[in-house]
Amino acid sequence: MGRPTTRRGDLPPIDARRSRDSAGAVLRAVLDHGPIARSSVARVTRLSAASVTGVVSSLLDRGLMCEVPEAAGPPGIGRPHVPLDIQVEGAAVIGVHIAVPRITVSLLDLRGRIIAQVQEPHGRTDPASVIATVAARIATLRRRHPRRRVLGLGLATGGWVDSLTGTIVEHPALDWRDVRIGAALAEATGLPVRTDNNSRALLRAELLFGAVAGRARESAVHLFVGNVVDVAFATGGAIHQGPRSASGAVAHLPVEGCREACSCGRVGCLQAAVSERVLVRRAMTAGLIDRPEIPALVKAAADGSAGALELLRDRARLVGRAAALLLDLFDPEVLVVAEAGANQLPECLATLRAEVAAWSSAGAEMERVVHPSSFPGTVLAVAGGAVALDQVYASPLDLGVRLRAS
Ligand SMILES: [Zn+2]
Structure with missing residues (x-):
């Protein structure tokens, strides 16, 4: 037969x-x-x-x-x-980013530019409280910009995110599991919601609006380093999601000589070695900053603190080794690293590129291949919005049909 x-x-x-x-x-x-x-x-x-x-x-x-x-x-x-x-005057999208210490809610125009953003710490970090806080901040933002027609809501966060079902499968740093945040936010706001993880969200932004978008659409790898670490890659402008939406998990790559405890229970994982919490804790202990926040550390380094700069360069070296591995693994046209130091301080970017060159065997020209994020200082505000804008640019007429129907 x-x-x-x-x-x-x-x-x-x-x-x-x-x-x-x-x-x-x-x-x-x-x-x-x-x-x-x-x-x-x-x-x-x-x-x-x-x-x-x-x-x-x-x-x-x-x-x-x-x-x-x-x-x-x-x-x-x-x-x-x-x-x-x-048209950058009328339509807009809402971006939400949920990080370990804070929530960022932003309003972006169709060119991905930030119209407004609110970035404040969490109150309680259980899912129901965070969802209620996010919904309230969105409502406030929309009240302040009544003339903006909001097309949709994009949410980005760390950890394992299933964008097909809008579920945060696992976010160890927040201790969340199987949180159906997409449906909850859609109900709370009445907006169509798309969710993705940090790196995939920011890679979408790079592919749409980035400084090297043209070449990134050939092939690109994006490495996000915050309190969580994750990776995304794309070829021909399409981001690989994986059948379980689990691609890009590099958090537990072993780092030689690191003795930091990781949320996974082991010691010496990349995420534990480079996380912002560890970094600002060290900076506080050394008396380099007076509040435990990464922007404070970057500012101290920019203002001439040699100790602050050295801490950030140490991290850039660790990130550089991971980036070298990714470069050899994927051989992309463009490798974008979203890391606060390398994104805002030329010394840290130089350190990062030198470390990638030292550990990579691909023989790539570092200035051409390794790039800082196109959104220095605003990655959290851009990430969520890019998830929504990606949908707008993928099928703008379909979006209209769905919006009218809902
Ligand atoms: Zn680990």
Whole structure:
């Protein structure tokens, strides 16, 4: 017996899919090149002029795009060559980041720029209390920006996050397990919610708006170092999720000579060696800072504290070794490291690159391949929003349909 013949009715609806994809392609072309004429959008996307005209009209209707007066010459609304740009005035997304010591809630425009953000410590850290706090802060932010039309909510956090079901499977530092946070926040806010882990969220931001987005879309690895450590990788602009959404867990990579206890029960894991809590504790003990926060340590180093700089360079060396391993493992076009010191202090970035060069055997040109985050000092505010914006740019018309239906 052979296999039954696939019938036409069994195939996915190609036309529906193509129209959604082309809307995303048009919106991304305008994001990359705007202001840009319709004819140029057709050239960049390889769509017909008629398709572009149709899609643009839908995107203008939904307020995701706008027509702008040409820089040279008089404005002429309605003329076919009026350039298009991303509409950054009306639509926005909410970003939520849940870290170990604090919650960040932000409002981002469609170019991923921060309109407003609130960053405050947790009260209690049990899931129900955190979800209630997040919902209250979102409500406050929306009240302060009543003219912003919020398209969706993106949430990023550390640990193991299943973005398909919107579940934080495991967050050891917060001691959370199987928290269905996506559904809870959707109910509390009435917004469509997408969730992902830190690194995948920030890689989405790099692919959309990053300093080396063009090359990152070829292939990219993103290493996030905060209180948790995680990794994401993408090829052809698509982020690998893994069948269990578990890709990128490097927290427990053994670090030689490290005696810090890890949340996993072992000693000497990468996450324990480089976590911000450990770092600021050391800085407090050494009298280098007066509050246990990483921005304080970065500021002390920037202001000339040799001790603060050396602590951060020590961490950059440890991170550099892990980054070297990732570079050899994936051989990406771009390796982005989101780490507070390397992102904000040139000395730390130089230390990081030197350490990657010393430990990598891939022979890559460090200045070309190893990059700091494109969002220095604002990674937490950008991360969550990028998860929502990724959806907007993937299928902007689909989003509209879902929003109207809900
Ligand atoms: Zn561990």
